[in-house]
Amino acid sequence: MPEKQYDHRQIELKWFERWKDDANLYRAEENSAKPKFYVLEMLPYPSGTLHIGHLRNYSIGDALARYKWMRGFNVLHPMGWDAFGLPAENAAIRNNRHPREWTLENIAAMKRQHRRMGFSYDWSREVNTCEPEYYRWNQWFFLRMLERGLAYRSKALLNWCPECGTVLANEQVVNGCCWRHESTPVEQRALDQWFLRITDYAEELLDDLKRLEGGWPERVLTMQRNWIGRSEGAEVDFALEGSARRVRVFTTRIDTIYGATAVILAPEHPAVAELVDDTTRARVKEMIDARARQDPGDLRKEGIFTGHYAVNPFNQARVPVWVANFVLTGYGTGAIMAVPAHDERDFEFCETFGIPIVPVIRPADGALVDPVREPFTGYGILENSGAWSGMTSEEARPAMADYAKEHGFGQRAVTFRIKDWGISRQRYWGTPIPVIHCEHDGIVPVPEDQLPVVLPLNVNITGKGRSPLADVPEFINVTCPKCGRPAKRESDTMDTFIDSSWYFYRYCDPHDGRAPFDRERIAYWFEIDQYIGGIEHAILHLIYSRFWTKMMRDLGLITNDEPARRLFNQGMVIKDGAKMSKSRGNVVSLDEMVERYGADTGRLFELFAAPPEKEMDWTDAGAEGAYRFLGRVYRFITRNADRVLPPGPCAGDEKVRRKLHQTVRRITEDFETRWHFNTCISAIMELVNELYANENEICGEVMHEAMEKLTLLLAPFAPYLAQELWEELGNGEQPVFRQPWPAFDAELAREEQAEVVLQVNGKVRSRLSTPFGTDRQQLESLALADDKVRAFTTGKQVVKIIVVPDKLVNVVVK
Ligand SMILES: [Zn+2]
């Protein structure tokens, strides 16, 4: 057969047309005896259209899904839309479009692109979080949490623009000012907000990170650990002079308490109101507003002396009470004791404000330190500490906390950095919070049979004033379910992180109208086998969804403790040295790329250009290269597809078969372990080179085996082309990704060279590359002759030599 030229448009559109209405093509089976595999890419926010910077995680997930189908798994590979959120409201204000209309239009555009790329999603399970069928379950979960005290209402400080008269989201605060009023500094206002008690799960969220080791990237575990921020220490009460009040401080270093020279309160601490006068009150308010406007890293330490004193319960020392911006209200008790001699931050503060520095710990090793000039922050021996002097820090910490407990002024304590999850948003485009405010009954939950509380569509979004829902009379005015009197609905909506905290459960049972999902289905599909998404979600999304999973487990809805067994963070796609963004003008449009090179080239190049966890640089030259490679495969197979002669054996058979089986083995092992798709694809390229070089030296049978296996190997990476070639090879229209993954012959696939590790006394000193099957005696002498081995054996007596053929030689010397 004459070779054909690779026409990506013709090939991809042909299969696109055949596949587009086939609802069963990628459908996950409901009752299956096969092992299951749940592979999931984080659901996107429908912000517009996709560009090639978005392509990478989908390409990785899709390759894995296709590989697992070929390995005989029942694969669940769904997709959906994180459709609520602020950008839709901003677009509404800018373009006078309804957020729903804007969002649905973007979803349609992105879905078209996903389908054109040929991603293997089971669209029958599509989830769209802005639809009442979905968000009614957010409301249902909220009511369950309210019953259990896991949802509660409390005052919290929010960004407030006095000009707009409205609450601002953090994203709407630009350089400390309102995004619409660039010269109006944002203030902090205390307003009633809804919270979820995620801190009840702090200990478990931390402990269970151990179970995720090996499956989740180490840096994500570290980020989560730091975010949860567990510290062990003690609480100690300082009496306020001239007041009945006591100030409770949290410290991780109670052993340094004799060196405390001040008590410092967070500006929001409840005792502050009592301690400030008219002049300091304004300064405290300014401190609160200023802190909200700044990055904690840029914060200059500021302090205000209240004029009041507190008494250290251990030594009765009188210490000044300050208010400072570096003390956080959400950490510990919102009050600290300052020990400048033994804490960097306290030192910096006390030095600035002339507060005395009193050393009370000296290094146990006798090293000379001068804590008055530079704080000594290590553990050591207590001095100037009354009866505790001479103890070690390790001994003193528990003993002093227990002493405080015995005498009624303190105790051992654990504190977490993580705070309860504030979920109220004074926004329109989100899930309505299902409660009613009644003058007689207070907060009344919306009865379950009245769910969903549907978000009204007829609304005026201006970005000014209170939540837009408060101005929709037919929404806000209701009858109290308890007393039947007129009452008001809650006008706040939920944080959109709630939508993404459990969406992956809904994929298992997306059309359930009676429950968020069916237990049995969750039991079958969970945990997620592989979750894929950006490192930017390492903290909030993943903490919230872990919390949600534990909460649902405690409601008896599921039995798994964690949502995902394995997590992968893909690297970024960059162009001209920078992340793609509209403002930089370096965005490569997905549609243009597909038109020019085709979907297969785009996918193949993104996987080939770098290991998947590393940044990859999009270049036209690289895309051209990937395109040429696919053309090379296509030409080779089309011109050889019907070849039968010559009969074997031929001169190149052995060589080609060896290369073929080595390639299959390499890619199989890579999919199972390291995911170095870039080296997989370069292995396929080498194989194709070998085929070209031996095209006329191999018999028909070997040629056929090679072409068939090559096509199957390409199927996870370039699905359109692989399907076309599968048809060329006489297999009709049967989906190539449902064919069994090619097997390799272990004997043929064996690398010709074994890597032998050389050890001296059990320590690796060198490596050898030798032909497989090299005998013991020869390995011994090669090892003894090795320069690096000799460096450790010269002048010593060789006691024995342990040889594991093809693997290891250990020389034992003394
Ligand atoms: Zn404003």
Ligand SMILES: [Zn+2]
């Ligand atoms: Zn009532």
